[in-house]
Amino acid sequence: MTTATLGLPRRWRLPGWGLCLTAALIAELIFFTLTTRHFAGGGSGMLTLSEQFAPTGVLSLGLAMVILTGSIDLSVAANASLAAVVAGIALDHGAGTAIAVLVAIAVGTCVGLFNGFAIAILGIDSLLVTLATQFIVTSIATSAAGQSPPGTLKPFPTAFQSLGQGALIGIPSALLIFLVLALATIAVVNYTSFGRSIVLIGYNRRAADYSGIGSRSTLIGVFTVSGALAGVAGVLFAAYYNSAVPENAAVLLLPAITAVVLGGVDIFGGRGRIGEVILAVLLLGYLSQGMLLAGESSLAVTMVTGLVLIGALVLKISLERNRRELWAARIRQLQGPIARWGRPG
Numbered sequence: 001m002t003t004a005t006l007g008l009p010r011r012w013r014l015p016g017w018g019l020c021l022t023a024a025l026i027a028e029l030i031f032f033t034l035t036t037r038h039f040a041g042g043g044s045g046m047l048t049l050s051e052q053f054a055p056t057g058v059l060s061l062g063l064a065m066v067i068l069t070g071s072i073d074l075s076v077a078a079n080a081s082l083a084a085v086v087a088g089i090a091l092d093h094g095a096g097t098a099i100a101v102l103v104a105i106a107v108g109t110c111v112g113l114f115n116g117f118a119i120a121i122l123g124i125d126s127l128l129v130t131l132a133t134q135f136i137v138t139s140i141a142t143s144a145a146g147q148s149p150p151g152t153l154k155p156f157p158t159a160f161q162s163l164g165q166g167a168l169i170g171i172p173s174a175l176l177i178f179l180v181l182a183l184a185t186i187a188v189v190n191y192t193s194f195g196r197s198i199v200l201i202g203y204n205r206r207a208a209d210y211s212g213i214g215s216r217s218t219l220i221g222v223f224t225v226s227g228a229l230a231g232v233a234g235v236l237f238a239a240y241y242n243s244a245v246p247e248n249a250a251v252l253l254l255p256a257i258t259a260v261v262l263g264g265v266d267i268f269g270g271r272g273r274i275g276e277v278i279l280a281v282l283l284l285g286y287l288s289q290g291m292l293l294a295g296e297s298s299l300a301v302t303m304v305t306g307l308v309l310i311g312a313l314v315l316k317i318s319l320e321r322n323r324r325e326l327w328a329a330r331i332r333q334l335q336g337p338i339a340r341w342g343r344p345g
Contacts, residue, residue, distance in 0.1 A: 017319075021279040028290070037293070047171060050175040055236045056252050058177070059252055062227070062230060068198050068271075070201065070202040078137040078141065079111045082141040085144050087103065089244075120219040150243065237252070260280070262280040264280075267313075284308065
């Protein structure tokens with residue numbers, strides 16, 4: 001007697017972790033729709049809420065690529081803060097929206113390039129480099145913003161605000177930008193030599209060096225991309241809140257790291273799927289917004305985010321351990337028949 005299975009091609013089947021995240025996301029949306037007023041809003045409410053966590057999602061994409069290499073970037077939120085301040089200053093000095101956005105992304109890219117150079121060329125550990133960069137960039141952003149940060153005295157132009165608050169065919173602009181960047185990240189990681197190099201470096205740096213992969217150039221590229229995406233996140237953050245207060249964007253780091261870990265990316269590198277990180281961004285984003293709409297404080301949301309991070313790590317480690325034990329048991333079961341088959345008759 002055989003067990004029936006879904007006749008879907010293997011490449012279209014959701015991995016186990018992705019299926020768990022999808023089920024949790026659906027259950028969460030149903031729960032908040034039934035228990036919290038104004039959450040669903042006929043579907044438009046959910047779309048509007050996505051504007052608030054789109055910057056976190058963009059940060060998570062770059063951070064996921066960095067963690068896939070076995071590194072870490074603690075400066076992404078500070079980098080986003082600096083980009084937001086730079087965009088605001090440019091707008092206050094009469095620059096157009098396009099120029100302000102390009103300058104902000106360029107600043108974020110330069111910070112990422114600096115991180116990549118210090119890590120890949122100078123050989124300093126990514127944790128130490130990006131921690132130092134976080135302090136440096138935060139100080140620069142706070143000093144540049146001054147006592148009256150951009151946007152607090154004079155609102156930003158409508159065209160700039162539309163990046164974080166506008167909509168196209170009923171879909172928030174910020175969500176569209178996040179989804180486009182997410183699809184681009186999936187394409188890069190899954191279907192390019194650069195993406196394969198990222199995964200191989202995280203899986204085994206020495207093997208990557210022996211295989212002729214330019215580990216240094218790949219690491220510089222990864223941190224540069226992470227910096228550019230931090231610049232985009234800073235623009236979306238400033239556009240949504242119509243201000244560029246550096247301290248506000250600093251809170252993006254914990255949710256971004258949590259989304260990457262919850263999305264199944266191995267913290268030691270080499271394994272992970274960007275698609276599952278996207279699911280984790282949606283799961284965490286709607287969890288935080290649902291709690292806020294239910295009357296919970298931002299401190300409670302931060303505490304829950306931390307608990308989710310710890311829970312995700314514990315669950316992933318347990319699942320990996322169980323999978324290794326299962327494979328070891330299967331190998332032991334096969335050793336007996338193989339040994340008997342190999343004996344001379």
